[in-house]
Amino acid sequence: MPKITNPGSVSGLSRRTVLKAAGAGAALATMSGLPTRLLAADPLKVAAVYTVPVEQQWVSRIHKAANEARDRGDIEYTFSENTSNNDYERVMREYCEAGHKLILGEVFGVEDAARAVARDYPDVAFLMGSSFKPDESVPNFSPFDNYIQDASYLSGIIAGAMSKTKNIGMVGGYPIPEVNRLMHAFMAGVKQTAPDTKFQIAFIGSWFDPPKAKETAFAQIDAGADLLYAERFGVSDAAKERNVLAVGNVIDTQSDYPDTVVASALWHFEPTLEKAVAEVKAGTFKAEDYGVYSFMKNGGCSLAPLGTFEGKVPAEVMEKVAEAEKAIKDGTLTVEINDSEPKSN
The missing domain is CATH 3.40.50.2300 (Response regulator)
Incomplete structure (x- = not known):
């Protein structure tokens, strides 16, 4: 119940x-x-x-x-x-x-x-x-939906630079659009700094099964991954135990993994909710796609502060991130929304 x-x-x-x-x-x-x-x-x-x-x-x-x-x-x-x-x-x-x-x-x-x-x-x-x-x-x-592909792209730029083996593991819940598009955006960002990166992609068939996500991540580390995309809880635990890096999704967990989570794409639901509440109060709520309020230009997503990794990510990489963020916000760069299921390469 x-x-x-x-x-x-x-x-x-x-x-x-x-x-x-x-x-x-x-x-x-x-x-x-x-x-x-x-x-x-x-x-x-x-x-x-x-x-x-x-x-x-x-x-x-x-x-x-x-x-x-x-x-x-x-x-x-x-x-x-x-x-x-x-x-x-x-x-x-x-x-x-x-x-x-x-x-x-x-x-x-x-x-x-x-x-x-x-x-x-x-x-x-x-x-x-x-x-x-x-x-x-x-x-x-x-x-x-959490259309945070903009922030996911920026986190990928950092991940590509921080992976030494150029082998990245990615663990998701289900291969549905709101997961797929973030993985694709992340991989596109990685390719900006490490175009030859190998991606291991797996889905655990659950929205909340940290032990299963952790075991899946262990398998990817055993197969050479030195950085993990933590779409699910449990992945960062595996990264911490095996002393590899992780990139977070939706929330910032760096305080829990200060030596592991190098960057995170954050979702901010506030613009979406504020719009809906205003429309209901005004009597103008109608059927429309609220996904756009998760876009970076609308304040719906951001890249988390580097925190403990400040100064550890090369300066030239952070310059690339800043340039991309500015371009996304002013509309000169549009991160592709690809909802198809991503595959390992």
């Missing part, structure tokens, strides 16, 4: 709790099946449904942005974690019935069910992680 974390309760919600109902002034009326305007001062009732623990990289960034918005008073926020695909639709419906007006989550394994829920609750806005595009027949459902 999923775990829901929040104060308050609503009778009839088995083993789940939700925020106390907002005052009448915060309630949203409906018009033409879409939310109408909410007073800017009123916090929006937001709920999130996660299939993994909130500590998991990808979900942690959504959770972080939502908590910050809650702390500012922009939203009320509750969430469930470890929700199984079989339970996902039911939890979504419970949140809708409890009066939440914006539902967040990741529906990669429950796409049809999630959109069916959105059709049944036209006065609720749904902002969901998805590999698919908006559908005008579901005007209150907008997909987002």
Whole structure:
């Protein structure tokens, strides 16, 4: 059963709790099946449904942005974690019935069910992680994704320079678009400083299985990799134990691996959430692709500070990174979005 974390309760919600109902002034009326305007001062009732623990990289960034918005008073926020695909639709419906007006989550394994829920609750806005595009027949459902290929490209430039064997291991969860595009962007960056690099690519078939990711990474190290792309938790642990380097993805874990994680591509969900909250409050939320708010030019991603590796990455490489970052932000460099499954070479 999923775990829901929040104060308050609503009778009839088995083993789940939700925020106390907002005052009448915060309630949203409906018009033409879409939310109408909410007073800017009123916090929006937001709920999130996660299939993994909130500590998991990808979900942690959504959770972080939502908590910050809650702390500012922009939203009320509750969430469930470890929700199984079989339970996902039911939890979504419970949140809708409890009066939440914006539902967040990741529906990669429950796409049809999630959109069916959105059709049944036209006065609720749904902002969901998805590999698919908006559908005008579901005007209150907008997909987002972590399009952080820009930052991944920059981390690859550094990785190519820091690998001595020019053999890099890459461990991902599943070969789906939001993973594939980041791997491709990383490899493109590597080729800017080490064009002859060999890539070992593996997928563990799970979003959260650190032991399996670690064992897969060990195998890549045994096959000659001296730097690992840590798309999943567990990879950096293998790198630390075997004294090789790692590049992080989505979050910055260098404080946990100060001698291992040389760089990280960070995802910032704040621009995505802020846009959605503003649209819901204004009564203008509609089906559109929110993926663009993860682009670097929109503040949705960045390269983490080098921290303990400051001065260890050659200056000329960091100059190349700075030039590429400037070009990405001013539009003169567009990092390719390649959603096809990457292969070892």
